[in-house]
Every structure is written in C-alpha cells, then in structure tokens.
Amino acid sequence: MFYCGGEDRIRTCVSFHSTRFPSVRLKPLGHLSLDGTSVSQIFNQNNLSGLVSQEQLQSICMNIAIDIDEVLAQFLQAVIDYHNNTYNTNLTTDQFHTYHFWDTWGGTRQEAIDKVADFARSDYFPKIKPVEGAQEAIQILNQNHTLTVITARPETMEKETRLWLNTYFPKTFDQIFFTNHWTDECETRSKGDICNLVNADLLIEDNLDYAHDCLNGKRKVLLFNHPWNQSDDLPDSITGVQSWSEALEHIE
Numbered sequence: 330m331f332y333c334g335g336e337d338r339i340r341t342c343v344s345f346h347s348t349r350f351p352s353v354r355l356k357p358l359g360h361l362s363l364d365g366t367s368v369s370q371i372f373n374q375n376n377l378s379g380l381v382s383q384e385q386l387q388s389i390c391m392n393i394a395i396d397i398d399e400v401l402a403q404f405l406q407a408v409i410d411y412h413n414n415t416y417n418t419n420l421t422t423d424q425f426h427t428y429h430f431w432d433t434w435g436g437t438r439q440e441a442i443d444k445v446a447d448f449a450r451s452d453y454f455p456k457i458k459p460v461e462g463a464q465e466a467i468q469i470l471n472q473n474h475t476l477t478v479i480t481a482r483p484e485t486m487e488k489e490t491r492l493w494l495n496t497y498f499p500k501t502f503d504q505i506f507f508t509n510h511w512t513d514e515c516e517t518r519s520k521g522d523i524c525n526l527v528n529a530d531l532l533i534e535d536n537l538d539y540a541h542d543c544l545n546g547k548r549k550v551l552l553f554n555h556p557w558n559q560s561d562d563l564p565d566s567i568t569g570v571q572s573w574s575e576a577l578e579h580i581e
C-alpha cells in the first residue's frame with residue numbers, strides 16, 4: 330500500500346474528525362476549511378498532530394483521476410458485439426492486442442473512427458457493461474476522495490458518455506474531461522495536462538502511453554492489466570493491477 334497505508338493512527342484521526350465535525354466532510358482534504366481553519370490546524374489544536382504527519386493527512390483524501398474505457402466500462406466488448414452483428418464478423422476480445430481497432434478488424438484508422446462513432450449512436454452504446462467491481466469500488470473511493478473522469482473519448486460522445494455514467498455511477502464524479510484522442514474534429518488534449526489541472530494524486534488507467542504522460546515525479550498510476558499495455562520495464566510509480574479489488578488494496 331503506498332497511500333493511506335491502512336495505519337490505525339490515520340483511521341483514528343479520520344474517525345475523530347467525523348465524530349467531532351460531522352457536518353464537515355473530509356473531501357477534498359487539501360481544500361477544506363472550517364471557518365478559515367484547515368484540517369491540519371484542527372488536528373493540531375486537538376493535540377493530534379503527533380498522530381499524523383502533514384503528508385499522511387494529505388494522503389487520506391486524494392484527487393483521483395479515472396479513465397473510462399476498460400477501467401469503468403467494458404467498451405471493447407460492446408464494440409465487438411456491435412461489429413460482429415453489423416459487419417457479420419466473429420471477433421473476440423482476445424484478438425485485440427492493441428487499442429488500434431483497425432489493426433484487428435482491418436481498414437483504415439479513419440474507417441475505424443467512423444465505425445466507433447456509428448457504434449456510439451447505436452443501441453449498443455447504452456448497453457456497455459461496467460467493469461466487474463467498478464461500481465462498488467468507486468462507491469467506496471467516493472467516500473473519501475475527489476474523483477474526476479479523464480477519458481480519451483471525443484467530445485462528440487459527451488452526451489452518450491454522460492448518460493452512461495449517470496446510469497452506472499450517478500452523482501459520483503466532480504468533473505468529466507474529454508481529451509479527443511479518437512477524432513480529428515476536436516482539439517486533442519493531453520491527459521497529463523488534465524491531471525495537472527485537477528492536481529491529481531493518482532491516475533487509474535489502462536493505456537501505458539497515457540500513464541507515462543501523466544507522471545510528474547509524485548503522481549502514481551494504477552494500470553489495469555490488458556494485452557495492449559504489457560511492459561517488462563514499468564517505473565515504480567506505475568503499478569499494474571488485475572482487478573478493482575486489487576486496486577482498492579493499493580489505495581485504501
């Protein structure tokens with residue numbers, strides 16, 4: 330565990346805070362004030378400063394940036410279902426070793442973008458299933474952390490994406506950013522820039538390039554393991570995980 334550490338002392342402090350100041354949520358800790366008093370001051374005033382360091386205090390509540398596809402949503406499976414039924418193919422997920430779909434089903438990048446745009450307007454899009462364990466895990470994380478979505482999807486999918494998030498993760502995310510990596514119609518933005526904008530402490534992602542793009546010396550990344558992000562040379566700040574339960578073990 331590299332963040333909250335699960336230390337009893339930190340939990341005691343959080344418990345104390347919740348009891349003493351039930352009307353004040355600890356989220357986001359770094360920006361919270363009570364009549365101009367910071368949380369660290371509250372702890373200091375109550376002789377709790379010896380129990381928890383400033384660094385530990387800040388680690389209790391993090392700004393967590395979260396990707397959508399293959400982290401919250403089983404996008405690939407839904408696209409395959411759409412493709413098989415629309416183009417009479419027999420694709421399966423284990424055939425995809427890259428997120429460049431055209432490498433697997435053929436055609437050009439633009440044709441693939443057009444297919445995915447068509448998919449996003451189809452009845453298949455609302456049927457995208459959440460990743461196993463994602464809803465429960467996000468609910469847990471939302472209790473103490475500030476959660477922001479950063480997706481590479483284009484803004485042209487914003488309406489459908491918000492509807493889907495509201496269905497499976499209602500009233501959960503503070504902000505949703507689209508970085509437009511799969512379109513030529515909108516300006517592409519860097520996930521790293523958005524992470525800096527929201528001061529993300531942690532990114533949960535499945536794309537290795539985006540993971541590297543978001544590193545800044547302090548930020549950590551949890552990388553959901555998939556065929557398209559394999560590497561024998563991950564930096565210490567990127568940790569591979571197999572599931573949401575494993576991800577939670579690294580955070581809580």
Ligand SMILES: [Mg+2]
Pocket residue numbers: 396397398399400534535536
């Ligand atoms: Mg993804």
